[in-house]
Amino acid sequence: MKSASSDFQPTTRFGLLTGRGVLIGLLSAFAVVFTANGLLIYNALSTFDGIEVADAYQKGRAYNHVLEAMEIQKQLGWSAAVEVDDKGSAHDVRLRVAFTDRAGQPLRGLTPHGVFYRPVVGGLDQRLAMKEISPGRYEAEFHLAEGGNWIARVAAEGPHGEKFAQEQRVTIRD
Structure with a gap:
């Protein structure tokens, strides 16, 4: 060819x-x-590496203890209705919580405290003890450094050492 x-x-x-x-x-x-x-x-x-706490690895390894505490809390049958009110002024926030037992009755005599913390930014956290304003209803007033996304955490201890905690993401306007 x-x-x-x-x-x-x-x-x-x-x-x-x-x-x-x-x-x-x-x-x-x-x-x-x-x-x-x-x-x-x-x-x-x-x-930024995304780690806010220094001992994140150890806390991760201890997560089974967190799961056990959650199961104990679930067995208590307590519930908390969390309400955040910005009171109409920038960064002044009122945290209200109503605690009830399994039967829906208000829980009295608790020692609760509220915490506001930012999901990513450290150093702005605030923790205050809450006062009982009526049976089962507790309240605290916070002045937050800035608006934006916050996590409101409510933790309470009962008269016999019972522990309860609940978190809720909230947005505080500027």
Whole structure:
């Protein structure tokens, strides 16, 4: 078989394409990708790591104790209706909680406290003891440093050492 003659001429506009040229182009493309990845990894590791507590690993290992405490709390049959009122002024917040037992009766004689903390930002947490304003209803007033997303945590201890805790995400307007 005879090959047909053709008038095709490879372009030389960018120079003659050789194995060396292909290798240099390929290595250059990978160098750009690795440089970009390196910069992104450096920026990711040198900024906030998402860990707010120093002993996060140990707390993670002790999580079974948290699960046991949750089961004990569930067996108590207590419930808490948490209400957050911003009182119409910036960052002044009233936290109200109504505690009831399994039968729906108000729980008296508890020692509750309320905590407001930011999910990501440390150092702005506030903890206050709550006062009983009526049977089973407790209240505390907070002045928060800024608006935004907060977690309101209510914890109470009963007269016989029973423990109860509940968290609720709230948004405080600026």
